[in-house]
Amino acid sequence: MTVAALLSRLDKVTGGNGQWAARCPAHEDRNPSLSVTETHDRILVHCHAGCDVTAITSALGIQPRDLFADTNGNGTHGEFVAEYDYCDERGTVLFQVCRKLDKSFPQRRPDGVGGWTWGLGDVRRVPYRLPRVIEAVANGRRVFVVEGEKDVHSVEAAGLTATTCPGGAGKWRPEYSEAVRGADVVVCCDRDPAGYRHALQVAESLAGVADREAIVEPTHGNDVTDHLAAGRSVAELRPLAIEELRARCADAEPPEEPDTFDGSRFRPVCVSLADVTPERVEWLWPGRIPLGKLTVIDGDPGLGKSTLTLDLSARLSVGGTMPDGHELEAAGVVLATAEDGLADTVRPRLEAAGADCRCIVALNEVLNGTEPVPLMLPVHLEAVRAAVAKVDARLVVVDPLMAFLGGDTNSWRDQDIRRALRPLCALAEETGVALVVIRHLTKKPGGQALYRGGGSIGIVGAARSGLVVARDPNDDGTVILAPTKSNLSAAVPSLRYRLLSDGPYGVAKVEWLGESAHTADQLMAAPPEAEERSAIDTAVAFLRDALGNGPKSVREVVREARAEGISSRTLDRARSALGVRSVPSGFGGPRTLTLPDSPVSAKNPQCTPSARVAETEGFGGDCGRESAATRVETGRFGGVDRPDWAVFEAVESVILDNPGCGLDYVLEAVEGDRAMVWAGIRYLLDQAPTDDPRFAGLRRAEVAG
DSSP states (O other): OOHHHHHTTSSSOEEETTEEEEOOTTSOOSSOOEEEEEOSSBEEEEETTOOOHHHHHHHHTOOGGGGBOOOOTTSSOOOEEEEEEEEOTTSOEEEEEEEETTSOOOEEEEOSSSSEEESOTTOOOOOTTHHHHHHHHHTTOOEEEOSSHHHHHHHHHTTOEEEOOTTSTTOOOHHHHGGGTTSEEEEEOOSSHHHHHHHHHHHHHHTTTSSEEEEEEOSSSSSHHHHHHTTOOGGGSEEOOHHHHHHHHHTSSOOOOOOOBTTBSOOOOOOOGGGOOOOOOOEEETTTEETTSEEEEEEOTTSOHHHHHHHHHHHHHTTOBOTTSOBOOOOEEEEEESSSOIIIIIHHHHHHTTOOGGGEEEOOEEEETTEEEEOOBTTTHHHHHHHHHHHTEEEEEEESGGGGBOTTOOTTOHHHHHHHHHHHHHHHHHHTOEEEEEEOBOSSOOSOGGGOBSSOTHHHHHOSEEEEEEEETTEEEEEEEEEEEESSSOOOOEEEEEEEEETTTTEEEEEEEEEEOOOHHHHHSOOHHHHHSOHHHHHHHHHHHHTTTSOEEHHHHHHHHHHTTOOHHHHHHHHHHHTOEEEESSTTOOEEEEOTTSOOOTTOTTOOTTTGGGGOGGGTOOOOOOOHHHHHHHTTTTTOSSOOHHHHHHHHHHHHHSTTOOHHHHHHHSOSOHHHHHHHHHHHHHHSOTTOGGGHHHHHHHHTO
16 A cells, blocks of 8 residues: 555645654544654554554554555565656656655656656656746746755755756766756755765756855755754755865775774774763752653553643742752753643643743644644654753653654564663753653553553663652542652652642642652552452453454564563463454464454454464465364474463464564564474474475574574
8 A cells, every 4th residue: 555545544634755644543533643654665653642553554444464565476566656757848748757665766758659668768868847947047046956856845845946867866967957057056965975976976067057056964864855854944954065075975985994803893982980070960859850861650540640740840940849848940841742732731730830831842743844743752852852942941741651652663662662762861861851751550450560661661771760650548539659760869758649629720730748658569569359350350351452442463462461461371261261263364464363243254264262373374274173182192282282372373473474584583573481482383384384485494494403
């Protein structure tokens, strides 16, 4: 599916240049909360209100696989994502450059009978947008020369005139320069070796032809499209002297460095700690919220996490006193809030808390050209930096964190979350602001407070301070703010507060009530009634919630279950108790789990939880149902007597999603007992034809021993 086809199914679409915002079709969306991002091989969709991809695609009448690039029988992407017409002075199409999903750019010319002939032959070559360029020159307007048609459209979206040459970098011809003779021309170079060389070629061709000539480069990203998508303007393109451009071209191919460190080109960068000047940690709220660092506040909905951060913001805006008596110097605050309305909730709560609202700004959107799009982190980091500078902020609140992560960030994957938070933490350290992010708790009660926050453990791992809010077990009308992590100071006492209705708008206001003896772990302990519930009942409730909006892949369900503290064995029993079915999502595709009242797959209507891995249609099987005893006798369980079907199906999903993958990839991708993962691999190799290319990497590992 093309991004244009997807956008045609959405409402209130804004944006462009690879990034759009629209109303989410999976829930009642008054304000556009769906982000759509086009990449080279897929379309990323992310609902900032929390709808998952399955719910979004189901509401659109498509499958998640439709978001990925299709390939034709030759293994090349067969669908055009853009067609660029190159016209003569009168607007007659001379030839066309087509952009494919694989970023190749075949060219074709009209055949004279309404069709196309591939290749340009002896057709006249002209610069892109020639009629517009001629008009701009005649009217004394500036013309930008960029690299690529997509950059031309990005500059045009900013209300300016731009052109490029067919064929990409290094293909500028002297006759193209004649189109801008006597004009004010700006050459925009891409920030890579080929881009610098191309810009130098264009600049030298324009010498003596253009009336005025300037060279610029983006300050963010690789090209002018990246620069504008980051919220920067054309005026913020960085000037580049031609001498500097020539120097960069000369340095574009650096000499190979000798192997000087243990046979490797990578050498250590060592810092002697004797040269490091000790610094004292600075605090916004001593012991709880450090400056220049990340703080995480966890808690269930309805306990006042957002109201609490607004109370702290109000105190900071007027230079007030913190609940423990610490005096503040007045400073600004940046709020990124996705769950509360600014007019009916945020502003009234700030006024009820006595804030100076002139010192507080909300940052929920950024401009993509002239169109507002939802804030995404860390993509729009420079916008956060600008907002901090605007109000001289000492506090940035992201509420909740998950609503502002980009669609390509898996909040449960440690590597993804650390990669997303690293630049945010660097920004906090550089600017000296306290960065506070809000999370909801997982649904499973009990366990250590440090591990109860939603998403990867990497979130609280990156934080230097952690806090949790929970109901006071001794007073249902009181909430406790307790520390869960403190890397930079000794532990501080928990504090009690309650929410009051205040002011003409009747919004919530925090009233602080002093210290509490309750610790975070005590507050997170499961209540007696929850402890008495069986593990299977908990897992059944989890499955009803996880699959309530439609089928999910086995791998995704297993991962979410483990995050909730549900073992694979308990999950397997709950599946049987609930009657959850395992069905293929297509020929050779990963298996999905669905509730018993969902439609049965038409391709394999008899598959039930009792068959599971053995029913793999992609292996050419027919839901084979040998008895357990027969399988043990023939070794069909991969060498184990009691297979963990959830692990087996996770192995199957990884292999079918990544054809030809090797042994190390599967062992890293599948969580669980390694011996059981090995058994799952052996079991699937037994089921698959020996010449099945999807298992080639694993068979090579099998031969290698």
